[in-house]
Every structure is written in structure tokens, then in C-alpha cells.
Amino acid sequence: xxxxxxxxxxxxxxxxxxxxxxxxxxxxxxxxxxxxxxxxxxxxxxxxxxxxxxxxxxxxxxxxxxxxxxxxxxxxxxxxxxxxxxxxxxxxxxxxxxxxxxxxxxxxxxxxxxxxxxxxxxxxxxxxxxxxxxxxxxxxxxxxxxxxxxxxxxxxxxxxxxxxx
Numbered sequence: 697x698x699x700x701x702x703x704x705x706x707x708x709x710x711x712x713x714x715x716x717x718x719x720x721x722x723x724x725x726x727x728x729x730x731x732x733x734x735x736x737x738x739x740x741x742x743x744x745x746x747x748x749x750x751x752x753x754x755x756x757x758x759x760x761x762x763x764x765x766x767x768x769x770x771x772x773x774x775x776x777x778x779x780x781x782x783x784x785x786x787x788x789x790x791x792x793x794x795x796x797x798x799x800x801x802x803x804x805x806x807x808x809x810x811x812x813x814x815x816x817x818x819x820x821x822x823x824x825x826x827x828x829x830x831x832x833x834x835x836x837x838x839x840x841x842x843x844x845x846x847x848x849x850x851x852x853x854x855x856x857x858x859x860x861x
Contacts, residue, residue, distance in 0.1 A: 780859055783850055813838035813849060827852055 809818055812832035818824040825839045826832075829852040840853040848856075 783854065784859065787850070787854070811835040811838055813851070829856070 810816065811818070811824075811834050812827075813834050814837065816822060816835050816837075818833075818835065822835050824833050825836065825847045827834055827839065827849040828842070828846040829848050832849055834847075834849045839847040839849055841847050842853070
């Protein structure tokens with residue numbers, strides 16, 4: 697009986713030792729997992745702050761871009777208005793000087809080498825455009841771009857788009 701009790705005690709001690717080893721291993725595993733969880737939380741916080749910073753920067757860039765776009769649109773509007781003013785001034789001056797100089801004969805239809813408005817020669821750097829309304833040949837300075845429809849001469853453009861006075 698004593699031997700049996702000793703064997704049971706030895707078995708119990710061995711089981712206790714194995715349980716302590718398992719407990720120690722599990723504690724180490726829990727510590728390792730807690731450390732990983734802590735690192736994951738820190739990474740999550742860093743990513744969250746980086747995301748917030750990126751969102752804030754994106755909003756600031758969007759606001760800046762919107763303001764810049766509004767300034768550019770206003771500048772375009774001002775430039776268009778100034779262009780029309782200059783066109784009116786040019787036409788007024790042209791009409792005043794028309795009677796002073798001897799009028800130049802208008803180019804004949806077969807002569808495609810002169811602008812129908814200012815009578816400049818078409819050269820390498822002076823491109824020729826056909827007015828989409830009256831079909832006359834005009835230079836870049838004497839024509840207006842009307843988008844997808846092409847270009848038209850200033851005279852036709854001003855007839856189609858009268859400016860309020």
C-alpha cells in the first residue's frame with residue numbers, strides 16, 4: 697500500500713509539474729498575445745491618426761482647389777469682357793479710320809493669301825481660318841473661337857452676340 701501511495705504521489709507530483717509547465721507556457725503565450733494586441737492597438741491608432749491627417753489635408757486641398765477654380769473662372773470672365781471691349785474699340789477705330797485711308801479692295805474669292813478683315817498675308821505663323829458663317833478667310837486675330845462649331849470672323853460673331861450697352 698505504501699508503494700502504491702508513493703507511486704500515486706509520484707504520479708501526482710509529475711502531473712502537478714506538467715500542469716505548472718503548461719500553466720507557465722500558457723502564461724507566456726498570453727503575455728506574447730497581449731504584447732501583439734498592444735502593438736496592434738498602437739498601429740491602429742497610428743493608422744487612424746494618419747487617416748484623419750490625410751482626410752484633413754484632402755479637405756484643405758479641395759477647399760484650395762475650389763477657391764483657385766473660382767478665381768480662374770472670374771479671371772476668364774474678366775478676360776472675355778475685356779476682349780469684347782477691345783473688339784468694340786478696334787471696330788470703332790477701324791470704322792473711324794475707314795474713311796481716312798483709301799479703302800483697300802477686298803480680296804477676290806480665289807485669292808486665299810490675304811485676310812478678309814485686316815488684309816494681312818497668310819504665312820507660316822499666320823494661320824488661315826474659314827468663317828463658319830460667311831465663309832470668308834480670316835487670320836487668328838480677326839476670328840473668334842466658338843467651341844465645337846469652329847471659328848467665325850469678328851463681324852459675324854458680333855452680329856450673333858450683340859453686347860448690351
